[in-house]
Amino acid sequence: MRAPERAPAHHAELYAQLVDDARTAERLGFHSLWLSEHHNWYDGWCPALLVAGAAVLAATTTLHVGTGVLLLPLHDPERIARAGSTLERLAPGRTELGVGLGYREPELDALGLSRRRRGARMDRALDVLAQEWAGGGPQIWIGGIAERSLERAARRGLSLFLPSSMRPAQLARVLDGARQAAAGHGVELGRVGVLKQAWLTDGSAAEERRARSAIAQDIGEYGGAWWRLGGQRGFAAPELLGAQMRRSASTAAVGPAEAIVEELAAIEALGVDLVVLQLADHDSPAAYRENLQQIAADVVPQLA
Amino acid sequence: MRLGAVLTDPLLRDVELVQRLGFDLAWIDAGGAAAPLVAAAGAATVAPSVRLVVRVEAGAHPLTLAEECAVADLASGGRLTLTVAGADVALLEETVDVLQQALAARPFSHDGVHWRIPAGLPEHSDVEARIRVTPSPAQLELPIWVCGPAGPAVARSRMLPYVAVDDERAESPAGHWDATAATLGAACLRIRRPGVIDVVADGDGAFDRAALLRRLVGERAAWGMDVAVLRLPAGLRAQARCAALTRIAREVRPRLILDGLPQGLEQHWDAPDELHAEWTRDRGDR
Numbered sequence: 001m002r003a004p005e006r007a008p009a010h011h012a013e014l015y016a017q018l019v020d021d022a023r024t025a026e027r028l029g030f031h032s033l034w035l036s037e038h039h040n041w042y043d044g045w046c047p048a049l050l051v052a053g054a055a056v057l058a059a060t061t062t063l064h065v066g067t068g069v070l071l072l073p074l075h076d077p078e079r080i081a082r083a084g085s086t087l088e089r090l091a092p093g094r095t096e097l098g099v100g101l102g103y104r105e106p107e108l109d110a111l112g113l114s115r116r117r118r119g120a121r122m123d124r125a126l127d128v129l130a131q132e133w134a135g136g137g138p139q140i141w142i143g144g145i146a147e148r149s150l151e152r153a154a155r156r157g158l159s160l161f162l163p164s165s166m167r168p169a170q171l172a173r174v175l176d177g178a179r180q181a182a183a184g185h186g187v188e189l190g191r192v193g194v195l196k197q198a199w200l201t202d203g204s205a206a207e208e209r210r211a212r213s214a215i216a217q218d219i220g221e222y223g224g225a226w227w228r229l230g231g232q233r234g235f236a237a238p239e240l241l242g243a244q245m246r247r248s249a250s251t252a253a254v255g256p257a258e259a260i261v262e263e264l265a266a267i268e269a270l271g272v273d274l275v276v277l278q279l280a281d282h283d284s285p286a287a288y289r290e291n292l293q294q295i296a297a298d299v300v301p302q303l304a
Numbered sequence: 305m306r307l308g309a310v311l312t313d314p315l316l317r318d319v320e321l322v323q324r325l326g327f328d329l330a331w332i333d334a335g336g337a338a339a340p341l342v343a344a345a346g347a348a349t350v351a352p353s354v355r356l357v358v359r360v361e362a363g364a365h366p367l368t369l370a371e372e373c374a375v376a377d378l379a380s381g382g383r384l385t386l387t388v389a390g391a392d393v394a395l396l397e398e399t400v401d402v403l404q405q406a407l408a409a410r411p412f413s414h415d416g417v418h419w420r421i422p423a424g425l426p427e428h429s430d431v432e433a434r435i436r437v438t439p440s441p442a443q444l445e446l447p448i449w450v451c452g453p454a455g456p457a458v459a460r461s462r463m464l465p466y467v468a469v470d471d472e473r474a475e476s477p478a479g480h481w482d483a484t485a486a487t488l489g490a491a492c493l494r495i496r497r498p499g500v501i502d503v504v505a506d507g508d509g510a511f512d513r514a515a516l517l518r519r520l521v522g523e524r525a526a527w528g529m530d531v532a533v534l535r536l537p538a539g540l541r542a543q544a545r546c547a548a549l550t551r552i553a554r555e556v557r558p559r560l561i562l563d564g565l566p567q568g569l570e571q572h573w574d575a576p577d578e579l580h581a582e583w584t585r586d587r588g589d590r
Contacts, residue, residue: 003439011439011440011442012378012381012382012442014378015375015378015379016381018379019349039371039437039438040435040436040437040438042436042438043438044438044439044440045438046375046439047371047374047375047437047438047439048341048371048372048374048375048376050339051341051344051372051376051379052345052375052379053342053345054342054343054344054345054346054349054379055345055346055348055379056349057346058345058346058347058348058349059349075368076365076368079339079364079368082338082339083338083339083342085338085339086337086338086339086342086343089314089315089337089338090315090343090346104430105428105429105430105431106422106430106431106432106435108428109423109424109425109428109431109432110421110422110423110435111365111367111368111423112419112420112421112422112423112425113423114427114428115427115428116427233430
């Protein structure tokens with residue numbers, strides 16, 4: 001839902017495309033469509049996921065809508081509870097609420113929220129949602145790989161929503177840890193979802209280079225602008241930022257169908273039951289749709 | 305006069321009907337859906353033309369409201385009107401002040417009684433002096449209406465439309481609009497004059513057409529109501545709602561558009577079959 005510097009767009013057009021893309025994804029057999037949240041950014045990054053999600057749910061009949069992730073501490077939990085209940089009524093059982101802490105100080109400061117209190121606000125919000133949705137509500141996924149996030153999910157028996165840049169060995173370690181922690185609390189961990197930057201190529205090295213470079217550029221843009229690396233803004237620490245860009249590019253599932261199938265199968269073997277593909281390099285909606293269709297035709301059947 | 309309908313069904317299933325019947329707008333509030341802005345985005349997908357008036361209560365953080373409005377307006381292609389209800393004048397004023405600034409597509413800061421934006425908390429090192437709410441709504445000026453007990457005062461101090469809602473009229477709409485006109489003069493002409501009007505109907509959705517028309521024309525004459533949002537009794541079954549809405553569209557709306565109708569037109573509408581039979585009789589043997 002962004003109109004970044006490299007890809008000008010009218011936002012009303014982006015939201016219309018979102019609904020079209022949702023219908024396409026449903027027709028192609030995808031399980032869900034996921035949206036992510038940020039605020040006060042020049043590219044118009046979607047700040048109100050459940051509002052956008054309602055448009056998608058109303059246009060589809062089986063597709064789920066997920067938030068990957070909704071920054072729960074930035075919201076009034078009672079309002080989120082009501083929004084989730086509204087979606088549940090409009091489209092029963094089709095909302096997946098992935099939640100994260102948020103980290104950008106300008107977003108927190110705009111609302112007068114202390115960065116230090118994010119965790120406490122998250123816990124309170126999860127309590128509110130558990131209470132309000134005791135009779136049924138969206139499934140909750142806890143985003144992030146910080147120790148406390150994993151512990152939070154384990155203690156409550158919630159699902160995990162893990163970021164794209166993990167290698168299989170790290171993913172295995174994290175999952176083991178979370179499952180053990182859950183067992184320690186006498187509960188079973190919920191489902192496990194993994195976000196994966198991806199792009200299906202024609203197998204050529206040039207196409208692969210282009211896609212990985214687009215992923216690196218994207219991370220470079222907001223990592224440089226938002227992240228603190230070695231105590232400085234990302235752009236002021238080019239070496240550290242470069243390392244992050246390379247990591248994101250190298251951990252993305254980019255390549256011909258066989259390569260992507262192999263990568264996703266390895267993830268699935270760890271007990272991950274949902275992979276959310278974030279299609280890189282989709283500055284043109286046409287290219288995005290074509291890639292989505294190709295993935296549905298060439299990758300998905302081989303995983304089933 | 306523009307006509308709207310309050311969506312009383314929690315699933316908002318009537319929105320498509322309301323659009324098909326030619327209502328200008330659908331009114332969505334917490335009576336219909338727990339999160340009306342969320343529901344509005346869903347309704348926008350189902351009904352691609354009708355305007356959506358969403359009523360929220362003052363008190364929620366206005367930045368969050370502004371963001372939700374922007375997304376709902378974009379998702380509906382620019383069809384959103386926000387109505388903010390409030391009982392506390394200061395709270396309602398501050399809410400609409402922040403909303404106006406947040407939706408104006410430029411960086412701003414705000415230092416009020418309820419909110420300081422941005423907060424500039426000392427523990428944050430990476431903060432800005434002004435913030436910009438993004439994305440912008442599709443409309444250049446997202447309409448903001450006010451209602452509730454604090455509505456008239458805030459409408460006058462902020463030059464906004466006040467929605468006179470039937471069961472919560474704080475003061476007479478005529479008095480409010482006289483006071484507004486006295487202050488603004490001809491500038492008052494650019495402000496819409498909406499009302500939410502209860503339709504007295506029985507369990508089958510049957511209502512007294514003449515009484516409803518008298519009511520609507522009376523409000524138009526008394527204070528210039530130019531948007532009438534009709535509210536059916538809560539709890540009507542789908543069939544009764546459909547019957548009432550259809551009859552409003554077919555029988556009430558055409559009688560409201562002009563100041564009066566030529567003699568005989570209403571009889572023609574009410575008894576088309578008789579006239580038709582007469583006409584064919586007169587044509588003789590064919």
